[in-house]
Amino acid sequence: MTSAAAKVEALHFPHRHLLTCEGLSATEINFLLDLADKAADANRQPGNRRDVLRGRTLINLFFEASTRTQASFELAAKRLCADVLNMNVSTSSVQKGETLLDTAMTLNAMRPDIIVVRHHSAGAVELLSQKVDCSVVNAGDGAHQHPTQALLDALTIRRAKGRLSGLLVAICGDILHSRVARSNINVLNALGARVRIIAPSTLLPAASERLGAEVFTDMWKGVEDADVIMMLRLQRERMLGSYVPSTREYFHFFGLDHEKLTRARPDALIMHPGPMNRGVEIASTVADHSRSVIHDQVEMGVAVRMAVLEALARNLPN
Amino acid sequence: MNAKNKSPRKTANGAAHAGAKVYFNARLVDPSSNRDEPGGIVIKDGVIADIGPHLRRNAPEGAEVVDCKGHVLAPGLIDAQVYTGEPGNEHRETLKTASQAAAAGGVTTIVVMPDTNPVIDQVALVDFIQRRARDNAVVHVHTMAAATKGLKGEEITEIGLLKRAGAIAFSNGKSSIANTRVMRNALLYGRDFDALIAHHTEDPYLSQNASMNAGEVATRLALPGVSKAAETILLERDVRLVEMTKGRYHAATISCAESLEVVRAAKVHSLPVTCGVSINHLTLNENDIGPYRTFFKLRPPLRRDEDRVAMIRGLGSGEIDIIVSSHDPQDADDKRRPFAEATDGAVGLETLLPAALRLHHSGELPLLTIFRALTVNPAKLLGLDAGRLIKGAVADVILVDLGQPWVVNKDELRSRSKNTPFDESKMQGRVLRTLVAGNTVYQYGGAERA
Numbered sequence: 001m002t003s004a005a006a007k008v009e010a011l012h013f014p015h016r017h018l019l020t021c022e023g024l025s026a027t028e029i030n031f032l033l034d035l036a037d038k039a040a041d042a043n044r045q046p047g048n049r050r051d052v053l054r055g056r057t058l059i060n061l062f063f064e065a066s067t068r069t070q071a072s073f074e075l076a077a078k079r080l081c082a083d084v085l086n087m088n089v090s091t092s093s094v095q096k097g098e099t100l101l102d103t104a105m106t107l108n109a110m111r112p113d114i115i116v117v118r119h120h121s122a123g124a125v126e127l128l129s130q131k132v133d134c135s136v137v138n139a140g141d142g143a144h145q146h147p148t149q150a151l152l153d154a155l156t157i158r159r160a161k162g163r164l165s166g167l168l169v170a171i172c173g174d175i176l177h178s179r180v181a182r183s184n185i186n187v188l189n190a191l192g193a194r195v196r197i198i199a200p201s202t203l204l205p206a207a208s209e210r211l212g213a214e215v216f217t218d219m220w221k222g223v224e225d226a227d228v229i230m231m232l233r234l235q236r237e238r239m240l241g242s243y244v245p246s247t248r249e250y251f252h253f254f255g256l257d258h259e260k261l262t263r264a265r266p267d268a269l270i271m272h273p274g275p276m277n278r279g280v281e282i283a284s285t286v287a288d289h290s291r292s293v294i295h296d297q298v299e300m301g302v303a304v305r306m307a308v309l310e311a312l313a314r315n316l317p318n
Numbered sequence: 319m320n321a322k323n324k325s326p327r328k329t330a331n332g333a334a335h336a337g338a339k340v341y342f343n344a345r346l347v348d349p350s351s352n353r354d355e356p357g358g359i360v361i362k363d364g365v366i367a368d369i370g371p372h373l374r375r376n377a378p379e380g381a382e383v384v385d386c387k388g389h390v391l392a393p394g395l396i397d398a399q400v401y402t403g404e405p406g407n408e409h410r411e412t413l414k415t416a417s418q419a420a421a422a423g424g425v426t427t428i429v430v431m432p433d434t435n436p437v438i439d440q441v442a443l444v445d446f447i448q449r450r451a452r453d454n455a456v457v458h459v460h461t462m463a464a465a466t467k468g469l470k471g472e473e474i475t476e477i478g479l480l481k482r483a484g485a486i487a488f489s490n491g492k493s494s495i496a497n498t499r500v501m502r503n504a505l506l507y508g509r510d511f512d513a514l515i516a517h518h519t520e521d522p523y524l525s526q527n528a529s530m531n532a533g534e535v536a537t538r539l540a541l542p543g544v545s546k547a548a549e550t551i552l553l554e555r556d557v558r559l560v561e562m563t564k565g566r567y568h569a570a571t572i573s574c575a576e577s578l579e580v581v582r583a584a585k586v587h588s589l590p591v592t593c594g595v596s597i598n599h600l601t602l603n604e605n606d607i608g609p610y611r612t613f614f615k616l617r618p619p620l621r622r623d624e625d626r627v628a629m630i631r632g633l634g635s636g637e638i639d640i641i642v643s644s645h646d647p648q649d650a651d652d653k654r655r656p657f658a659e660a661t662d663g664a665v666g667l668e669t670l671l672p673a674a675l676r677l678h679h680s681g682e683l684p685l686l687t688i689f690r691a692l693t694v695n696p697a698k699l700l701g702l703d704a705g706r707l708i709k710g711a712v713a714d715v716i717l718v719d720l721g722q723p724w725v726v727n728k729d730e731l732r733s734r735s736k737n738t739p740f741d742e743s744k745m746q747g748r749v750l751r752t753l754v755a756g757n758t759v760y761q762y763g764g765a766e767r768a
Contacts, residue, residue: 202506249478
């Protein structure tokens with residue numbers, strides 16, 4: 001690995017943690033996607049376990065409820081033969097008033113190799129990573145970042161379209177509160193895709209035009225000629241008058257239905273990070289459309305997380 | 319009649335004007351074209367087919383003619399703030415009676431407010447108003463929908479769907495949106511749909527229990543007063559929010575000099591801000607309350623005369639965009655109470671123009687300025703194809719005798735409620751005839767719907 005400096009980059013993910021997509025290079029992202037691509041193929045074969053994480057301990061530390069992401073990380077780790085510990089927040093010391101940093105240092109004393117963290121506050125995972133000796137993977141911090149989601153989305157698109165460069169990707173929905181949108185904008189831009197974000201102004205962050213995406217408040221225009229339409233989940237508490245007046249109005253103007261779908265390219269992919277609100281941000285029949293790759297996203301999620309864990313494990317001390 | 323005068327295109331005109339009606343010998347007053355000159359108009363198929371000084375004496379052949387006897391022909395007035403009782407309080411006013419009062423006052427388009435029971439905050443209710451108006455009203459009726467659900471100021475309404483259903487603008491009615499975040503969201507969300515948010519600006523905490531303008535008169539009457547700062551504070555807040563959101567904003571009825579300053583500054587900065595004033599605040603002041611006259615209890619309250627004069631100045635400079643009647647029918651039971659307990663509001667559709675003409679007769683405002691704030695300006699503000707006396711426009715036209723003296727008698731008002739502050743007042747100027755899409759819907763001293 002040390003022989004040719006040029007080769008080092010392609011064979012190596014030079015980071016201890018995966019906290020954010022911001023600043024990741026195309027080379028680094030493609031390295032992870034290539035690794036994940038192989039893992040995805042391997043996962044479809046029987047007896048698909050590899051032992052690259054044998055003897056390693058992974059802690060899933062979820063301060064915010066999650067079913068699919070936690071299960072995905074757990075499965076990814078187990079396919080690589082790691083020992084997995086799921087920290088259930090409702091029974092943890094957090095409920096007893098322990099601070100985030102005390103929790104971090106307590107876990108650190110147990111000497112895990114990788115901690116996967118989800119937290120409801122932006123920046124919390126970064127803070128935790130500063131206090132531990134192991135690798136940390138951000139599984140979502142507030143509305144900030146969810147790197148493995150963006151990577152699995154990129155892999156899904158790449159496998160369906162063969163490339164990302166030059167594609168037009170429209171991300172539609174609650175951009176304001178979305179870590180998925182922020183992470184995806186970073187990854188898609190790094191890989192040369194054009195990104196649009198579509199939302200009512202109440203669900204757009206300030207200075208959203210500075211994020212590296214074109215901004216639309218009219219979905220009919222925003223999805224025009226899109227190669228990919230990525231729908232975001234609208235949280236229930238945001239539906240009733242505070243940010244948007246009603247689910248009916250939201251669906252009419254910002255829900256993906258067949259009519260709006262016809263504005264996109266005829267081979268446009270339909271994506272959603274899940275869990276979906278059918279009839280709120282996406283019509284039920286569109287979710288089940290032949291061009292919907294929503295289930296592929298879930299499958300690629302496991303593969304991408306395997307790739308991330310493997311890449312980080314390579315940098316761990318023995 | 320005078321069509322015998324030779325015109326090279328007489329025959330062509332004659333054929334073209336079959337079935338037309340000609341109003342000649344009039345004074346044409348149209349702010350949209352800055353016209354104030356003798357002339358006439360030809361109305362055919364509900365549209366102004368021709369207009370100009372050439373029709374002063376000459377009526378084309380084959381047309382029915384009306385001699386205007388030198389009186390003013392002007393665009394029908396547009397009143398952007400009319401409360402009715404339909405649905406929910408039909409004993410106060412229905413769309414039908416409001417429209418009849420409007421016709422008698424020369425108002426050919428009314429915008430009804432969402433403060434009804436139920437509140438107009440849903441698509442089905444906008445549709446209800448439009449259907450009822452279509453079947454019963456004699457003038458054009460548009461709906462101002464609620465900006466927040468139930469006018470509670472907590473959750474924004476379906477602005478997109480309501481606008482598509484025909485809501486012309488959005489308002490929180492007689493109450494103000496106290497929650498700054500909700501107001502921000504209404505402006506921000508409304509901007510995506512190019513919706514106009516019209517807001518009654520009055521800080522609800524400062525104005526709690528207040529029944530008139532704070533000051534010497536209130537103190538002498540020992541009535542709880544509200545400072546005009548309550549109005550200006552909220553207006554200033556709103557202007558800041560407009561600056562932030564770029565949403566279209568209209569201060570529904572300002573009433574004091576300080577508010578005018580705020581609007582002026584907003585306009586200097588080219589913000590999408592407009593404002594209106596009610597006819598009451600142009601012609602009355604707090605002294606009119608006298609010995610606790612509840613028919614002068616209004617919201618915003620009548621202010622000092624300096625403020626009234628400032629409102630007139632604002633109209634003259636164009637900083638105030640429109641005049642509204644703020645027609646607010648209330649039954650006698652709700653008005654004839656101790657001052658503090660009486661409801662706010664006054665009817666105004668039938669006295670809007672005569673009261674406004676006081677400013678013309680007193681020399682305080684030019685005639686065109688008064689009509690501009692009652693016709694083309696509200697049309698522009700609301701995006702209506704109306705309020706213009708030009709060729710091709712829908713023939714919403716009024717004939718006005720500027721000089722005719724008369725005394726208001728509340729019992730002769732067509733409005734179902736009689737709470738006018740102008741009862742027994744002397745007026746100069748009277749609407750002689752009101753046309754909606756070419757049809758006569760009111761004629762003074764004559765049969766209506768001629």
